[in-house]
Amino acid sequence: MAIVVERGVTESIDDLVREAEALKSRLEEERAKFNDMELTTVAEKLDPLPPFGTKSRRILKGHQGKVLALDFPLTISIDNMNLNLHMS
Template identity: 55%
Template sequence: MTSRQLHHPDTLATLKTESETLKTKLEEERAKLHDVELHQVAEKTEALGQFVMKTRRTLKGHGNKVLCLDWCKDKRRIVSSSQDGKVIVWDAFTTNKVK
């Protein structure tokens, strides 16, 4: 389309109508998925109350502070890294280091 065609009143009206139709369809699709904001869900959730944790095992192997810790996808191994530059893979069941 040329710029002359875009300024034609019928073309602008058609584009505006199409835009409104697409907005309506988008809102309908969002409603189907029940899209909500995180804060809206959080407002409806009850507080957990006091959460008590206690140490089960202490894994020893790093020479300095542990910076990061995460579970592997298999949920059996843990990976940790520390300020000493080491990355250690642990077997969570036996608490031994994995090669």
């Protein structure tokens, strides 16, 4: 009886491993569909970003106050590829 249970468990584990491999290959195929173009090619097709500037929000005296009063409407972080936009 114990041998039959072990065979059943082994067969179910083997089935799960085969299913996981099939899902991995299917996922790789889906990813390959999106990797059909180079990043530079896609970037050339996009509209250029509008120029961005800084706006003084309040008048503060001294260099430190002026630096802290600036508002940057467009911030691009290259490290983690985030694009944070806020219009004010």
